[in-house]
Amino acid sequence: MPFVGREHELRQLADALSRPPLVLLIEGEAGVGKTRLLHELTGQPMLVGSCHPMRFPYGPVVEALREVRPLRDLNPITGALRPFLPECGHLLPPTPPPIQDAMVERHRLFRAVLSLLGSLRPITLVVEDVHWVDPGTRELLAFLARCLPDGVNLVVTYRTEDLSHPVTELLAHLPPRIDHAEIALAPLATAETALLVKHLLPGAADLWPLTGGVPRAIEELTRMLADGQEPGTPPALRDAVLVKLAALPRAARHIVQAASQVEHPVCEDVLTGVAGVPPEQGERGLTEAVRCGLLREWAPGRYGLRQPLVRQAVSETITPAASRRLRRRLAGPAAPQGTLSPREEEVARLAADGLTNKEIAESLFLSPRTVEVHIANALRKLGLTSRRQLNVGTT
DSSP, X not given: OOOOSOHHHHHHHHHHHTSSSEEEXXXXXXXXXXXXXHHHOOSOOEEEEEOOTTOOTTHHHHHHHTTOOOOSSOOGGXXXXXXXXXXXXXGSOOOOOOOSOHHHHHHHHHHHHHHHHHHHOSXXXXXXXXXXXXXXXXXXXXXXXXXXXXXXEEEEXXXXXXXXXXXXXGGTTOOTTSEEEEEEOOOOOHHHHHHHHHHHSTTOOOOHHHHTTOHHHHHHHXXXXXXXXXXXXXXXXXXXXXXXXXXXXXXXXXXXXXXXXXXXXXXXXXXXXXXXXXXXXXXXXXXXXXXXXXXXXXXXXXXXXXXXXXXXXXXXXXXXXXXXXXXXXXXXXXXXXXXXXXXXXXXXXXXXXXXXXXXXXXXXXXXXXXXXXXXXXXXXXXXXXXXXXXXXXXX
């Protein structure tokens, strides 16, 4: 897939890794391009391992080190890695005698990793998907972050929405000689999405509204279109959404399904009301839905699904009976009606007539963003949950 729209982040990455020893955090949602960004950096020797949902003990570090070919005259302590690295065990010193104290044994193992990395410098250790980190690796990374040898960098990548603990603990108590940096990867902008689509499938329609600018979603959707399929949720994305949805508690799952039926981000009361979730369960359910990454807070106190393709995938999980129930709740106001300003009423009436935000903006000499704000305010004041209800709320 062509590399589009990440030139600034690539420069950030190259600049950061040119100043070892350094700890670098790279965050972004699934499919946004964290791994691809690292692959685009040339001339930087890296050892890469990935955390796994099954959380194998020390799995990502073992994966990163198993293909190394260390130099001679290694510190004898690196022999502690022989049981973990049979692929290169013959190149390591003999295994030291066992220690009865588990804490001392673990400390020796950590020192062995540190010593081996030091022998390979200049080198960057990359641990991907740290949202799935196992407890042992978590402790090892914290140890390495505070003790990095000169010429060694530590990079971790993670999804904010799947993170169950703060990775910023890696930055806590760093000694002055070890630098740190953070890179946040956002989805591609509209123009960048169009450029990527042009490379992948010339002549294809604008895919930003469906994909939200997530590169992996763009790639999978263009592949579907190239195969002659109708635009829909790519199987990989659909399956990932279904796994997350199935793991949620019942209240959170109903809130996510309700969010798939509204067109704009709405407040907690509206969302839980449409979902039919009791208020005492609503706050916790909403928190769970946001934590797992299916919902996001688009504006203070207003929530919606992360991207349109997620909305499609969630909608497909709703039974016909549940769908009718949600539609009934959507049909009536979810909150007491308020008074619109003259401009809000004008914008709402044009929207009720079927005009797009762009058409309304051109008609009233406003920016599309201003129109979007007026419509959101009108929906909130009228107690509505979707744009299609405006023909009811403004009559």
